[in-house]
Amino acid sequence: MSFDPQNGALVLGVVGTGTMGRGIAQIAAVAGIDVLLHDAREGAAGEAVAAVADTFRTLARKGRMSDAAADSAAARLCPVGGLDGLAPCHLVVEAIVEDLEAKRALFAALEAVVSPDCVLATNTSSLSVTAIAAGVDRSDRVAGFHFFNPVPLMKIVEVAPGVLTDPAVTDALVGLGTRMGHAAVETRDTPGFLVNHAGRGYGTEALRVVGEGVADPATVDRVLVQQAGFRMGPFELLDLIGIDVSQSVMESIYGQFFHETRFRPSVLPRQYVAAGLLGRKTGRGFYRYADGKPVVDPEPEVPAAARRPLWVSRRDPTAHMALTERLAAGGAALDHGERPAAGSVCLVTPLGEDATTAALTAGLDPTLTLAVDTLFGLQGRRVLMTTPVTSTEARDAAWAALAADGVPVTVIHDSPGFVSQRVVACIVNIGCDIAQQRIAAPADIDKAVPLGLGYPQGPLAMGDRLGPARVLAVLEALLAQTGDPRYRPSPWLKRRAMLGVSLSTPEA
Numbered sequence: 001m002s003f004d005p006q007n008g009a010l011v012l013g014v015v016g017t018g019t020m021g022r023g024i025a026q027i028a029a030v031a032g033i034d035v036l037l038h039d040a041r042e043g044a045a046g047e048a049v050a051a052v053a054d055t056f057r058t059l060a061r062k063g064r065m066s067d068a069a070a071d072s073a074a075a076r077l078c079p080v081g082g083l084d085g086l087a088p089c090h091l092v093v094e095a096i097v098e099d100l101e102a103k104r105a106l107f108a109a110l111e112a113v114v115s116p117d118c119v120l121a122t123n124t125s126s127l128s129v130t131a132i133a134a135g136v137d138r139s140d141r142v143a144g145f146h147f148f149n150p151v152p153l154m155k156i157v158e159v160a161p162g163v164l165t166d167p168a169v170t171d172a173l174v175g176l177g178t179r180m181g182h183a184a185v186e187t188r189d190t191p192g193f194l195v196n197h198a199g200r201g202y203g204t205e206a207l208r209v210v211g212e213g214v215a216d217p218a219t220v221d222r223v224l225v226q227q228a229g230f231r232m233g234p235f236e237l238l239d240l241i242g243i244d245v246s247q248s249v250m251e252s253i254y255g256q257f258f259h260e261t262r263f264r265p266s267v268l269p270r271q272y273v274a275a276g277l278l279g280r281k282t283g284r285g286f287y288r289y290a291d292g293k294p295v296v297d298p299e300p301e302v303p304a305a306a307r308r309p310l311w312v313s314r315r316d317p318t319a320h321m322a323l324t325e326r327l328a329a330g331g332a333a334l335d336h337g338e339r340p341a342a343g344s345v346c347l348v349t350p351l352g353e354d355a356t357t358a359a360l361t362a363g364l365d366p367t368l369t370l371a372v373d374t375l376f377g378l379q380g381r382r383v384l385m386t387t388p389v390t391s392t393e394a395r396d397a398a399w400a401a402l403a404a405d406g407v408p409v410t411v412i413h414d415s416p417g418f419v420s421q422r423v424v425a426c427i428v429n430i431g432c433d434i435a436q437q438r439i440a441a442p443a444d445i446d447k448a449v450p451l452g453l454g455y456p457q458g459p460l461a462m463g464d465r466l467g468p469a470r471v472l473a474v475l476e477a478l479l480a481q482t483g484d485p486r487y488r489p490s491p492w493l494k495r496r497a498m499l500g501v502s503l504s505t506p507e508a
């Protein structure tokens with residue numbers, strides 16, 4: 001069973017020649033594979049061939065491929081009018097409508113046409129590969145081959161064997177994905193496979209932060225981009241994807257995991273959807289858009305506050321040193337006492353705790369205390385958190401001192417784990433769960449996530465950079481403060497933090 005992915009005369013069938021089918025046909029033809037295209041709508045396969053050939057011509061005009069390569073790639077594409085035209089295929093990839101019965105019916109019909117060894121692959125994003133395979137006689141020839149949109153630019157494909165898939169089929173698809181110029185990662189047939197599962201932490205936790213009134217969407221976006229290093233803020237991303245599309249993915253994955261609290265969606269996006277505010281495509285979502293660009297209110301000015309002595313907690317010696325050095329460099333008046341002098345503004349540097357808890361456990365006056373997030377360094381943006389009773393004078397003195405060297409400062413309301421600590425800890429924790437559940441190998445998790453989601457690093461590398469023990473501390477404090485099991489640490493994280501080893505350490 002299966003095919004040789006390096007076969008020079010490989011024939012690939014693509015059924016469904018919409019957005020995804022065209023992209024798959026394009027990269028296959030460039031890799032020297034003959035492609036037969038079929039679509040249920042008459043004329044659609046021919047239109048797809050013409051469109052992809054046009055893309056090749058454009059790429060050649062821009063010097064991104066030679067004229068000869070463009071011509072030979074275009075010559076590899078051939079529309080077929082009926083399914084029986086797919087008889088010569090070594091494998092067929094379907095990219096038809098996302099409907100279980102339609103995909104089952106297609107594969108059953110294909111079985112009557114193709115050779116007994118022909119592999120049947122599905123590009124489904126949200127259906128079970130095993131359930132699709134259950135509709136055919138030879139379930140061992142069916143596997144998931146999940147590309148991302150736009151296929152030529154998103155250089156990642158997930159290979160998802162179903163329960164009964166022949167391992168040779170999985171290996172052949174990994175080889176083929178690689179030949180097509182993509183990173184091919186193997187993932188178990190579970191909801192969201194690897195990438196869409198790993199992507200649950202970002203938007204979901206950011207929505208929770210906004211839902212708790214900690215900060216508004218634009219503030220959360222600024223913090224995650226400038227402090228934690230993400231390329232795009234979660235709310236900008238929700239608006240770009242479409243709040244309706246994002247909400248239905250969030251609800252679908254939550255349902256498929258039987259209401260696992262880690263993935264519990266927020267009620268906020270539903271209101272936007274009900275109001276018809278779907279994001280960029282409707283001109284308004286979490287942001288308003290003018291000329292296709294989000295209109296963002298200016299940030300509040302740094303207050304011109306009277307200088308007050310600042311006392312920094314020594315509970316975390318590394319954080320103490322980093323913060324006092326920064327403040328001294330900015331010309332702040334520091335209170336170096338073991339305990340704060342009367343009237344000194346107190347800065348605490350908690351992991352996973354809110355400012356109130358950190359102030360009270362240290363026996364500090366909560367009206368004079370603020371918390372600073374030091375976990376991500378103090379370079380891109382600094383985040384300051386008030387208790388519900390912090391005085392305006394204390395807040396403004398701390399704000400002005402922290403902003404003295406020109407690095408922007410964001411002030412948020414009290415929240416366990418600030419913004420970045422919460423969101424990044426959730427991403428790391430979900431990545432660890434994916435490893436723990438053997439959905440994908442640690443190296444594949446960290447390879448797929450930056451390519452599929454555009455994160456600066458994979459979740460395991462992110463956790464290693466911050467320190468597994470620190471991420472664990474954030475989650476344990478979040479769990480203790482909220483009582484919400486969504487924050488319970490993954491056993492994968494907990495064990496590696498206790499052992500002091502990398503989160504990429506596989507089981508021996």
Ligand SMILES: NC(=O)c1ccc[n+]([C@@H]2O[C@H](COP(=O)([O-])OP(=O)(O)OC[C@H]3O[C@@H](n4cnc5c(N)ncnc54)[C@H](O)[C@@H]3O)[C@@H](O)[C@H]2O)c1
Nearest residue numbers: 016017018019020039040041095096097098123124125149
């Ligand atoms: N668009 C994405 O971002 C994306 C990403 C990854 C995976 N997917 C998955 O890829 C598949 C296709 O998505 P798309 O966005 O390309 O859809 P699309 O609507 O752009 O194209 C689907 C095509 O399939 C054809 N079709 C429908 N039923 C058919 C049938 N029974 N037989 C033959 N042709 C049929 C339609 O005529 C249409 O041309 C879906 O399973 C989707 O979940 C989509």
